[in-house]
Amino acid sequence: MTHEEAHQRLTAVFRDIFDNPSLEIADSTTADDIDDWDSVNHITLIAAVESEFKIKLSTRDVKNLANVGDFLKLIESKAA
Amino acid sequence: MSFLSIVFAAFLAAGLLVYHNAPVPRRPAILLVLSFLFYATWSVWDAALLLAVTAGVYGAARLLDQTPSESRKLRLLTVAIAGLLVLLVGFKCAWLLATQLNAAWVEGNPNAVLLLAAPLGLSYYSFKLLGYLLDVYWGTLPARRDFVPVALYAAFFPQIVSGPIQRAQDFFTQLDAQRASDPDSFVLGLRRILFGLFKKVAIADQLAVVVTHAHGHSLQHSSLELLLGAYCFSLQMYADFSGITDIAIGTGLLFGIRGPENFNRPYFAAANLQEFWRRWHMSLTSWLTDYLFVPLRMTFRHLGNAGLALAIFINMVAVGIWHGPRWTYLVFGCLNGVFMIVSVLTLKRRNQFFKTRPTLTRWRAWVAPLVTFHLVVLTHIFFQAPDLHSALSYLGQMLHLAPHGTVAASRMDLSSFGLTYGRLFQALAGLVVMETIHWAMSQPDWAQRFNTTRREFRWVLYYAVIVIVMLSARGTTSFIYAKF
Amino acid sequence: MRATTVRLCLFLLPLLACWGLLEWWLTRVPGSHSVKRANLESAAASADTLILGSSGAYWDIAPPYLSGSAYNLGNVAQTLYYDDQLVTRWLDKLPHLRRVIIAIPYVSMFFQLQGTDEEERQYGYFQQWRIPPPGWRPRLDLRMLSDVALRTPLFAVSSLETALSQHLHGAPLAGPPVDPPIRADGWCPRWPPEPTELADSVVQTKIAYHHGLMHMSDEAPNRASLEHLVSLLHSRGVEVIIVTPPVWPAYAALIRQDYWKRAQADFRGLQERYGTRYFNYMRDPGFTAADFLDADHLNEHGAVRFTRLLSAAIDGSTAQIADPTQKSPPAETSTTDGSRPQ
Numbered sequence: 001m002t003h004e005e006a007h008q009r010l011t012a013v014f015r016d017i018f019d020n021p022s023l024e025i026a027d028s029t030t031a032d033d034i035d036d037w038d039s040v041n042h043i044t045l046i047a048a049v050e051s052e053f054k055i056k057l058s059t060r061d062v063k064n065l066a067n068v069g070d071f072l073k074l075i076e077s078k079a080a
Numbered sequence: 081m082s083f084l085s086i087v088f089a090a091f092l093a094a095g096l097l098v099y100h101n102a103p104v105p106r107r108p109a110i111l112l113v114l115s116f117l118f119y120a121t122w123s124v125w126d127a128a129l130l131l132a133v134t135a136g137v138y139g140a141a142r143l144l145d146q147t148p149s150e151s152r153k154l155r156l157l158t159v160a161i162a163g164l165l166v167l168l169v170g171f172k173c174a175w176l177l178a179t180q181l182n183a184a185w186v187e188g189n190p191n192a193v194l195l196l197a198a199p200l201g202l203s204y205y206s207f208k209l210l211g212y213l214l215d216v217y218w219g220t221l222p223a224r225r226d227f228v229p230v231a232l233y234a235a236f237f238p239q240i241v242s243g244p245i246q247r248a249q250d251f252f253t254q255l256d257a258q259r260a261s262d263p264d265s266f267v268l269g270l271r272r273i274l275f276g277l278f279k280k281v282a283i284a285d286q287l288a289v290v291v292t293h294a295h296g297h298s299l300q301h302s303s304l305e306l307l308l309g310a311y312c313f314s315l316q317m318y319a320d321f322s323g324i325t326d327i328a329i330g331t332g333l334l335f336g337i338r339g340p341e342n343f344n345r346p347y348f349a350a351a352n353l354q355e356f357w358r359r360w361h362m363s364l365t366s367w368l369t370d371y372l373f374v375p376l377r378m379t380f381r382h383l384g385n386a387g388l389a390l391a392i393f394i395n396m397v398a399v400g401i402w403h404g405p406r407w408t409y410l411v412f413g414c415l416n417g418v419f420m421i422v423s424v425l426t427l428k429r430r431n432q433f434f435k436t437r438p439t440l441t442r443w444r445a446w447v448a449p450l451v452t453f454h455l456v457v458l459t460h461i462f463f464q465a466p467d468l469h470s471a472l473s474y475l476g477q478m479l480h481l482a483p484h485g486t487v488a489a490s491r492m493d494l495s496s497f498g499l500t501y502g503r504l505f506q507a508l509a510g511l512v513v514m515e516t517i518h519w520a521m522s523q524p525d526w527a528q529r530f531n532t533t534r535r536e537f538r539w540v541l542y543y544a545v546i547v548i549v550m551l552s553a554r555g556t557t558s559f560i561y562a563k564f
Numbered sequence: 565m566r567a568t569t570v571r572l573c574l575f576l577l578p579l580l581a582c583w584g585l586l587e588w589w590l591t592r593v594p595g596s597h598s599v600k601r602a603n604l605e606s607a608a609a610s611a612d613t614l615i616l617g618s619s620g621a622y623w624d625i626a627p628p629y630l631s632g633s634a635y636n637l638g639n640v641a642q643t644l645y646y647d648d649q650l651v652t653r654w655l656d657k658l659p660h661l662r663r664v665i666i667a668i669p670y671v672s673m674f675f676q677l678q679g680t681d682e683e684e685r686q687y688g689y690f691q692q693w694r695i696p697p698p699g700w701r702p703r704l705d706l707r708m709l710s711d712v713a714l715r716t717p718l719f720a721v722s723s724l725e726t727a728l729s730q731h732l733h734g735a736p737l738a739g740p741p742v743d744p745p746i747r748a749d750g751w752c753p754r755w756p757p758e759p760t761e762l763a764d765s766v767v768q769t770k771i772a773y774h775h776g777l778m779h780m781s782d783e784a785p786n787r788a789s790l791e792h793l794v795s796l797l798h799s800r801g802v803e804v805i806i807v808t809p810p811v812w813p814a815y816a817a818l819i820r821q822d823y824w825k826r827a828q829a830d831f832r833g834l835q836e837r838y839g840t841r842y843f844n845y846m847r848d849p850g851f852t853a854a855d856f857l858d859a860d861h862l863n864e865h866g867a868v869r870f871t872r873l874l875s876a877a878i879d880g881s882t883a884q885i886a887d888p889t890q891k892s893p894p895a896e897t898s899t900t901d902g903s904r905p906q
Contacts, residue, residue: 038354039369039370040377044381062378063219085706086704086705086709086710087704262565263567266565270572542575543578550718553717
C-alpha cells in the first residue's frame with residue numbers, strides 16, 4: 001500500500017464518520033480543524049480505521065497522535 | 081487554613097516575598113515547602129500521607145520508564161493504580177463504613193472525625209498522580225528524575241483545596257520555563273482573585289439563602305418557589321465553584337503558574353449535554369475523558385452503539401460518585417449518563433432534521449441551551465439534596481405531584497425564604513455582570529485591551545468591586561467544592 | 565516587579581485607612597459583651613450572687629427576684645468553657661461573692677461552639693473579655709483581632725451612616741443600642757413571646773437542630789470545665805447551685821435519655837464531691853404557655869415566675885429537689901413523665 005493509497009482510504013473513512021462527502025484531510029489536520037472530531041468520534045474513527053486497514057491499535061498508539069500525519073504513519077507502520 | 085482567612089493572606093504575602101526574592105532555580109523547592117506548610121495546618125498526618133503517596137508514585141513512574149518488559153510494566157501499573165484507588169475509595173467511604181458498622185463508637189469517640197475524615201484534597205491529588213502515572217505508561221511523558229517537581233505537582237497549594245486538576249505535562253512545562261518574576265502574571269492573578277471573591281461573596285452567598293431554605297423546608301414552599309430554589313442552586317453552584325476556581329488560578333498566577341480553566345460559560349452556550357460537560361468542571365471531565373472514557377471506549381469499540389452507551393454511562397457515574405459515596409451522587413451520575421446517551425446517540429439525526437428547516441434552526445439556537453439548562457437543573461436537585469428521600473420529595477412538591485400542605489402552587493413569596501426582592505435583584509444583577517465579564521474574557525486579547533485602559537479607571541473598578549465584596553460579606557462562609 | 569509591589573501598596577492604603585476608621589467606629593458601638601462587661605465592672609464590688617450559663621440563664625433568670633445582690637453573667641450560647649474562664653478571671657474582683665447559680669439546659673453538656681453556626685461568638689469573648697477560644701485553629705481567624713470582620717463591614721458602615729445622619733440632626737455621635745436591651749444587672753428579659761414557636765412541628769425542628777449540635781465527645785471537655793469551676797469556687801467557700809430551667813413539654817418529650825442520663829450523672833458526681841445543689845425544673849408543671857418565649861426559653865413573665873420559685877427553693881429548703889430519675893425509678897426507663905401544664 002502506497003502513501004497515496006493510504007491517504008485516499010483514510011479520507012474515505014473520515015468522510016464516512018463525519019458525514020461530509022467533500023471533506024479533505026492533510027498531514028497537518030488536527031481535531032480542532034474538524035467540527036465533530038471529539039473524543040466520542042475519535043474512537044469511532046479508530047474502530048473504523050482498524051476495520052478498513054485490518055490492523056489493531058492500542059490505547060498507547062492512540063494517545064500520542066497529534067495530527068492526521070501521525071495517524072497515517074501509525075497506520076502504515078501497523079499495516080506493513 | 082481556609083482561603084478566606086487573614087492567616088492565609090499573611091501566609092500568602094510572606095510566601096510571595098520569599099518566592100519572588102529567591103533565585104529562579106530555588107523557587108520550586110520554596111513553593112513545595114510553602115505548599116506543605118499550608119497543608120500541615122489542616123493536618124500533619126495527612127501531610128505525611130501526601131508525601132508518602134507522592135514518593136510512591138514518583139518511584140513507580142521511574143520504574144515504569146526503566147522497565148523494558150511490557151507485561152512487567154502492566155503489572156507495576158496495576159499495582160500502583162490499585163494502591164491509589166484503594167486509598168481514595170477507602171478514605172471516601174471510611175465514615176460511611178464506620179457509621180454502618182459501629183455507630184456508637186463513632187459518636188462517642190472525639191477522635192473519630194480526625195481518623196475517618198478524608199485528607200484534604202485527596203480527590204484532587206490522587207487524580208493528578210494517577211494521571212501522571214498513566215501518562216508515563218502511555219509514553220506521553222517521561223518520568224521526572226527530580227522528586228521536587230513531582231511533589232510540587234501533587235501538593236501545589238492553590239490547587240489542592242478544590243482543583244483545578246492540572247495535567248502533569250502542562251505543569252512541568254510551565255515549571256521548567258520559569259524565568260524572572262512576571263509582574264503581568266502577578267496583576268492578572270490579583271484580578272482573578274478579586275473576581276473570584278466577587279462571585280463567591282456577592283453572588284453565590286446571596287443565592288445560598290434561597291437554596292438552604294428551599295431544600296431545608298421543601299414542603300413549606302409552593303411549586304414556583306421550589307423552581308426558583310432549583311434555579312438558584314444551579315446558579316449558586318456555578319458562581320461558587322467558578323469563584324473558588326478563580327481564586328485558585330489567581331493564587332497560582334501570583335507564583336507564575338497558570339492553572340487550567342474549569343468553566344467556559346456552561347449555561348448559556350451549551351446546546352446539548354455533551355457540550356455542557358465540555359464547559360463545566362472542565363479539568364475533571366477532561367481528566368475522566370482522557371483517563372477513563374477513552375480507555376473504556378477503546379475496550380468497547382467493537383460493540384458499536386452499545387459500547388458507546390456503556391462507556392458514557394460508566395464515565396458519568398464516575399463523575400457522580402467522585403463527589404462522594406452517597407446515593408444522591410450516584411443518581412446524579414446515572415441521570416447524566418442516561419441523558420447523555422440519548423443526546424449523543426440522537427445528535428446526528430437531530431442535526432439532519434434541522435438541516436432542512438432554517439427557521440427551526442434559528443429557534444434551536446435559543447431553545448437548545450434552555451433545554452440543556454433545565455436538564456442540568458433537574459440533575460442538580462439530586463446533587464444538592466442530603467438524601468434520596470429529600471430529593472424526591474423536593475421534586476414531587478415542585479412538580480405538584482401529591483402536594484403537601486395548603487400552599488398554592490403558584491405562590492411566590494420571597495419572604496418565606498427570608499429574602500427580599502432587593503437581595504434577589506442584587507444576585508441576578510451580579511450574575512449578569514459575571515456572565516458579561518466571562519464573555520469579555522473569552523474574546524481574544526481581552527487582557528491586553530483591558531490593560532491599555534486608563535489606570536484610574538481600572539483602580540476605580542477594583543475599589544468598587546472590593547467595596548461590593550466587603551458589604552456583601554456575612555461572617556464565615558465555606559465553598560461547596562472544598563469538601564471533595 | 566518592585567514597581568508593581570509599590571503600586572499594590574499604594575492601592576491598598578486607602579482601603580486600610582477606611583478599615584481602620586471602621587474599627588475605631590465599632591469601639592463606640594456597644595455589643596452584648598461590651599455592655600455586660602461594663603455592667604459587671606460596676607456591679608462587681610457589691611454582687612454576692614453570680615448567674616452563669618447560656619441563654620437559659622441570660623433570659624430565664626431575673627436578678628431582682630433573688631435574695632441579695634445578683635449579677636447575670638449568662639449569654640447566648642455561652643458554653644461551660646466560658647463560664648469557667650469568666651469565673652476564674654473575675655473571682656478576685658468579686659469580694660462579696662457567696663454563691664454562683666449556673667443554668668445548664670439539656671444541650672450544654674454536649675455542646676461546643678467551634679464547628680457550629682454560633683462559632684463566631686468565640687471572637688466576641690476574645691475581643692471583649694480577652695478569653696481565647698479553646699483549641700488553636702479558631703485562633704488563626706481574622707475575627708480574633710478585627711471587630712469589623714466579626715460584626716461585618718456592612719454593619720459597621722450602616723451603623724456609621726445612621727449615626728452620622730442622626731448627628732446632623734443634633735444627636736451625639738453614638739452607635740445604635742444593643743437589641744434586645746440588656747439591664748444593668750446583666751439580665752436580658754425577652755418580650756414579646758413567640759407563640760408559634762410552641763407548635764409541635766416547630767418544636768420538632770428545633771430539637772432536631774439541637775441534636776445536630778450535640779456530641780457525646782464534647783461531654784468530657786465540658787465536664788472538665790464545670791469541675792474546674794466548681795472546685796475553684798468550693799475552695800473559696802462560694803456555694804454552687806446548678807439549675808435546669810423549664811422547657812415546653814413537647815420539647816422535653818423528645819430529649820434523648822442517653823444524653824440526659826449522662827448529664828444527670830455528672831451533676832450527681834459534683835453533688836457528691838463538692839456538695840453542689842441541683843434543681844431540675846425541666847418538667848416542672850408550674851409553667852404555662854404564657855411563660856415561654858419558645859420551646860426551651862422563658863419570656864419575661866416566665867423568667868420572673870421561675871426566679872421566684874428558684875429563689876424560694878434555694879433559700880427556703882436545705883433539702884434539694886432531686887431529679888426525677890432518683891425519685892421515681894420507673895421514670896428512668898421512660899422517655900416522658902407525661903406531665904403537662906394546665
